[in-house]
Amino acid sequence: MKTDLNRRDILRNAAMLAAASTAVIAPGSWLVLPASAAKTDEKEPEVTATEDLMREHGVIRRALLVYFETVPRLRQNPAGVDPVALRQTAQLFRTFGEDYHEKMLEEQHIFPLVRKQGAELERYANILTAQHNRGREVTDYVLAVTNGSKISAAHAEPLAKVLETFVLMYENHAAREDTIIFPAWKKNFSNKQLDEISDQFEDIEHKMFGKDGFEDAEKKISNIEGVLGLADLAQFTPPPPPKV
Ligand SMILES: [Fe+2]
């Protein structure tokens, strides 16, 4: 039995405290009843196993956006592309995306069950696994061509093409997992079981990273975005469409 507070417990307690700050205190009583006590039902974990997987996709998608932004820069001015930031993105993809999210969670826990849920889901799991493997080849390649002070002119267009096609593959990949694979997998369990699995995932995360892997990965991708001038979200709001 666990005695230490895990992340979800901390989040749950924080939610309770926030709710308590607006609660009514009974006269002469120490008891503070949170106004939204019903919402903090133990059967409804604050961060579910699938939510964990999907927010990991959020970090992975931000790495994909770095790749996406790099493609036109490689085509216009490869000498101006920062190989360090690109290399750090590939390293994050490897440690957090491939070695943790793909290998430790999806390939060990998600796909084996989903494969047993019918021919169509089995086919999906096989394609998704093949895409993980192709992605690892892509990461090897990105790490190899960013291992110097500059990206050579000879590598610029092949790298642009590799990143472009990888982004398209992985956006499809993560979107199918979010909408088809994770919901199918979740059907195998009760809420209580999902809660226990979430704790298991968290233990794996702590064993691999020695701390909260998600928060560390989020910080890393934020720093990379900062270096590349991609940090300000407002810059991506497009101008209004033409009037018709
Ligand atoms: Fe995957």
Ligand SMILES: [Fe+2]
């Ligand atoms: Fe995934």
